Amino acid sequence: MLKLSEDDIEKRLLQLPEWDYYDDAIHAEFEFDNFKDCFSAMSRIAFECEALNHHPDWSNVYNILTISLSTHDAKGVTVKDFKLAEAIENIVEPDED
Numbered sequence: 041m042l043k044l045s046e047d048d049i050e051k052r053l054l055q056l057p058e059w060d061y062y063d064d065a066i067h068a069e070f071e072f073d074n075f076k077d078c079f080s081a082m083s084r085i086a087f088e089c090e091a092l093n094h095h096p097d098w099s100n101v102y103n104i105l106t107i108s109l110s111t112h113d114a115k116g117v118t119v120k121d122f123k124l125a126e127a128i129e130n131i132v133e134p135d136e137d
């Protein structure tokens with residue numbers, strides 16, 4: 041899997057305003073109403089990770105979920121990270137309509 045250029049990453053991030061790029065990974069932090077909602081989202085994300093065979097570096101403190109995505113083999117960010125970030129967005133912040 042090919043590591044994306046910094047320009048490509050920044051362009052793709054325009055569609056993902058919650059996410060930032062630094063330290064060869066993309067990062068986001070999500071706040072939920074409570075632990076139950078946060079852990080429920082994590083469970084749904086976990087199934088998506090298995091389906092995509094791509095896994096986050098993440099942590100949870102009560103209602104806060106912190107996620108970093110990178111591709112270990114490529115030592116940077118690839119399209120796989122963006123596919124998973126989009127899937128996470130759809131779980132955490134689904135469209136209203």
Ligand SMILES: C[C@H](O)[C@H](O)[C@H]1CNC2=NC(N)=NC(=O)C2=N1
Nearest residue numbers: 093094095096109110111112113
């Ligand atoms: C063998 C398996 O395909 C690899 O170990 C996968 C699994 N999940 C992964 N997840 C992430 N984030 N990066 C990887 O390089 C990666 N590799």
